[in-house]
Amino acid sequence: EDKVVQSPLSLVVHEGDTVTLNCSYEVTNFRSLLWYKQEKKAPTFLFMLTSSGIEKKSGRLSSILDKKELFSILNITATQTGDSAVYLCAVDNAGGTSYGKLTFGQGTILTVHP
Amino acid sequence: EAGVTQSPTHLIKTRGQQATLRCSPISGHTSVYWYQQALGLGLQFLLWYDEGEERNRGNFPPRFSGRQFPNYSSELNVNALELEDSALYLCASSFTRNIQYFGAGTRLSVL
Numbered sequence: 001e002d003k004v005v006q007s008p009l010s011l012v013v014h015e016g017d018t019v020t021l022n023c024s025y026e027v028t029n030f031r032s033l034l035w036y037k038q039e040k041k042a043p044t045f046l047f048m049l050t051s052s053g054i055e056k057k058s059g060r061l062s063s064i065l066d067k068k069e070l071f072s073i074l075n076i077t078a079t080q081t082g083d084s085a086v087y088l089c090a091v092d093n094a095g096g097t098s099y100g101k102l103t104f105g106q107g108t109i110l111t112v113h114p
Numbered sequence: 115e116a117g118v119t120q121s122p123t124h125l126i127k128t129r130g131q132q133a134t135l136r137c138s139p140i141s142g143h144t145s146v147y148w149y150q151q152a153l154g155l156g157l158q159f160l161l162w163y164d165e166g167e168e169r170n171r172g173n174f175p176p177r178f179s180g181r182q183f184p185n186y187s188s189e190l191n192v193n194a195l196e197l198e199d200s201a202l203y204l205c206a207s208s209f210t211r212n213i214q215y216f217g218a219g220t221r222l223s224v225l
Contacts, residue, residue: 001160015166034213034214036216039204040218041204041218041219041221042117042118042204042217042218042219043157043204043216044216045214045215046218048169048213051214052129060153088156090157092211098170098195099169099170100145100147100162100170100211101147101159101162101167101170102147102159103155103159104149104154104156104157104158106156107156111152
């Protein structure tokens with residue numbers, strides 16, 4: 001069965017700090033890895049990663065995938081209170097019984113204090 | 115451009131009743147996905163509809179069912195509600211098998 005594990009489960013930092021969120025996975029037919037940010041209800045899309053070693057960047061957020069070691073990291077630099085949220089990692093499966101579904105990790109709760 | 119819209123925002127039911135949740139995908143998206151997010155648990159995949167057909171379902175009992183209409187909107191029906199069905203139900207849509215974009219969810223409370 002597909003499995004996604006995120007660490008840490010929670011993180012408390014101060015504004016201006018840099019954080020690194022981790023996501024490891026085991027899937028039978030890897031298609032892509034996605035990161036979402038969930039503040040109140042709707043998870044909002046951040047990144048989709050399909051190839052190893054290619055960094056995706058958006059402002060202060062960046063992410064990279066390692067398909068050999070089966071993990072991804074999400075970096076947030078110069079954190080702000082608005083970055084406080086649950087960050088979700090999900091893996092998209094290319095086939096088999098998991099076809100079409102995203103398998104999510106437990107999420108990392110990030111709290112940024114002023 | 116409108117995002118994924120779900121209704122109602124909140125739904126309160128009692129055990130044994132039926133609940134119907136609705137989802138309108140982003141314009142142009144043909145696939146709709148349903149997920150359950152129970153307290154303390156991650157998002158669990160429920161159902162995937164594409165072009166009006168059920169393409170896959172997660173490990174949920176048959177009392178969780180749904181359908182997709184010709185305009186690609188979707189309904190999730192939960193029959194014989196149980197207390198543990200209380201959760202946030204999230205709908206997502208995508209164009210074919212691309213990035214899934216989520217709605218704000220329906221909070222279902224079963225008393």
